[in-house]
Amino acid sequence: MSASANRELNVDVAIIGAGPAGLTAGYLLTKQGKTVAIIEKDETYVGGISRTVxxxxxxxxxxxxxxxxxxxxVVDLWNEILPDDFIQRPRMSRIYYEGKFYSYPLRAFEALGNLGLLRSTACMVSYLRYKLFPLKDVKSFEDWTTNQFGKKLYSIFFKTYTEKVWGMPCDEMSADWAAQRIKGLSLWSAVVDGLKRSLGLNKKPNDGQAAKTLLETFRYPRLGPGMMWDAARDKILATGKGHIVMGHGLEQLAADGEGGWRMTGRDKDGNKVVVKAGDAISSAPMRQLAARLHPLPDTTLNASNLKYRDFLTVALKIKSEDLFPDNWIYIHDEKVQVGRVQNFRSWSPEMVPDEDVACVGLEYFCFENDGLWSSSDEDLIELAKKEMQILGLCDPQDVVGGAVVRQEKAYPVYDEDYAANVEAMRCELEDKYPTLHLVGRNGMHRYNNQDHAMMTAMLTTENILAGERVYDTWCVNEDAEYHEAGNEGAEKAIPARETVSADQAAALNSLRDVPERIKPDADGDHAGRKVA
Known part of the structure; x- marks a missing residue:
């Protein structure tokens, strides 16, 4: 699995990246008798952002x-790769604010009760004020959410966490993203439902949502999501038709002038692997791919302007019983930088080997090379311990160990120019290089789910086997919201085009919402798009 110095491979398909998209493509292609070579920058783990450390x-x-x-x-493929290791887990996520937990989605009576009489009264007065006299010129996330819930509730339950995740002020995020992201959530509906429940007239969960309720349970590999991708790797290698070269980053992807490709990867010691192939699949970030393509695309400058939000997890081992039952809690508190806290035992008991030790992961959203990202592991562990104490979730003296995991380019940023930049590069590459295929989250610069990344690879595989672009892997419905609601394998999505089945569109439609900055108007001021 590891490459020796200056190794050369001749295969049918060269694949950049051993994440869900790259491994899905590799698995399906080798099943069909094709030979593949996958290069992966990480020295140890496959799975990309879906790995388990x-x-x-x-x-x-x-x-x-x-x-x-x-x-x-997609479900069938998961079951095929990992047939015996899924467990069913209860879904629980809550919001943490000033020492109290709030249901997610919000329940009006519970939220107002936790806030206390004075603050809840102020919240209701603020809510009524903006219902009677709403902001007229709605441009931003802040404007839209204030009109829906009032300034007080906006500042408590929307502002802090949203700004932590996306690294931009809420008054610079476009209002149309807020309208999509919080669609169906109504404070008035939640209050009415709460009254009905108190009178015994409504037994359904009170979440204030007109839309589908969230999943109550979910499936999960017993040793974490990386178990799926370790199994995919092993199956690829077992065919004898697949090579997975670890610890080698992409150095160059060169067109050979005859429709094929020469892919070069290099490790930290300078050892090189050269892969010659008829087709190439890239799940590498578009910005990185453009800089390493030969000849350089005309749209390299467009790709160089694409931006990313990065992410790190500080895992703490704590001598204690589990601190909370949630899979994770959202931290809506300005006193700390942490955005979410995971409880790994709630995902799977087998991820935490010691029954007397709780293991939690504090998630920080950042930009590569900013203060958080550049901090040492020791400093980050001390920060996590301090913030757990501030939140009242544990005593630092009970922490018996820690580790830091960094994930660069975790979230593609949707700034005002990203769509034009992506479209420019996509059109050029499709026109010039029919045997080069972009897949996955970073490969397509799209904030998607794991199943979407897999489906782009599944359809790409079909295109390669057919020898032409039968399927349009870019057919994505940006209004999708079912990724945690409804029935598994329901096949209820509308086909994106005639060549894509309803079932395939169901995965392609899993693109998640990402905030966009307000576009400057003709005078240079920020102006959002019209919101109905």
């Missing part, structure tokens, strides 16, 4: 991955 027997999920898809095709 192990430290002293403890396992950490990077970001939390619930295995759910509306596409039966």
């Amino acid at each position: 192990e430290h002293e027997g403890y396992r950490f999920d990077i970001g939390g991955h619930r295995f759910f898809s509306k596409s039966q095709q």
Whole structure:
């Protein structure tokens, strides 16, 4: 599995990246008798952002991955790769604010009760004020959410966490993203439902949502999501038709002038692997791919302007019983930098080997090379201990160990120019290089779910086997919201085009919402798009 110095491979398909998209493509292609070579920058782990990192027997999920898809095709592939190791887990996530927990989605009576009489009264007065006299010129996330819930509730339950995740002020995020992201959530509906429940007239959960309620349980590999991708790797290698070269980053992807490719990867010691192939699949970030393509694309400058939000997890081992039952809690508190706290035992008991030790992961959203990202592991562990104490979740003296996991380019940033930049590069590459295929989250610069990344690879595989672009892997419905709601394998999505089945569209439609900055108007001021 490791490459020796200056190794050369001749295969049918060269694949950049051993994440869900790259491994899905590799697995399906080798099943069909094709030879593949995958290069992966990480020296140890496959799975990309879906990997599971192990430290002293403890396992950490990077970001939390619930295995759910509306596409039966994706579900069947999961079951085929990992037939005997899924467990069913209860879904529980809550909001933490000033020492109290709030249901997610919010329940009006519970939220107002936790806030206390004076603050809840101020929240209701603020809510009524903006219902009677709403902001007229709605441009930003802040404007839209204030009109829906009032300034007080906006500042408590929307502002802090949203700004932590996306690294931009809420008054610079466009209002249309807020309208999509919080669609169906109504404070008035939640109050009315709460009254009905108190009178015994409504037995359904009170979440204030007109839309589907969230999943109550989900499937999960017993040793974390990396177990799925370790199994995919092993199956690829077992065919004898697949090579996976670890610890080698992409140095160059060169067109050979005859429709094929020469891919070069190099490790930290300078050892090189050269892969010659007829087709190439890239799940590498578009910005990175453009800089390493030869000849350089005309749209290299467009790709160089694409931006990313990065992410790190600080895992703490704490001598204690489990601190809370949630899979994770959202931290809406300005006193700390942490955005979410995972409880790894709630994902799977087998991820935490010691029954007397709780293991939690504090998630920090950052930009590569900023203060957080550049801090030493020791400093980050001390920060996590301090913030757990501030939150009242543990005593630092009970922490018996820690580890830090960094994930660069975790979230593609949707700034005002990203769509034009992505489209420019996509059109050029499709026109010039029909045998080069972009897949996955970073490969397509799209904030998607695991099942979407897999479906782009599944359809790409079909295109390669057919020898032409039968399927349009870019057919994505940006209004999708079912990724944690409804029935698994339901096949209820509308096909994106005639060549894509309803089931395939169900996975392609799993693109998640990302905030966009307000676009400057003709005078240079920020102006959002019109919101209905």
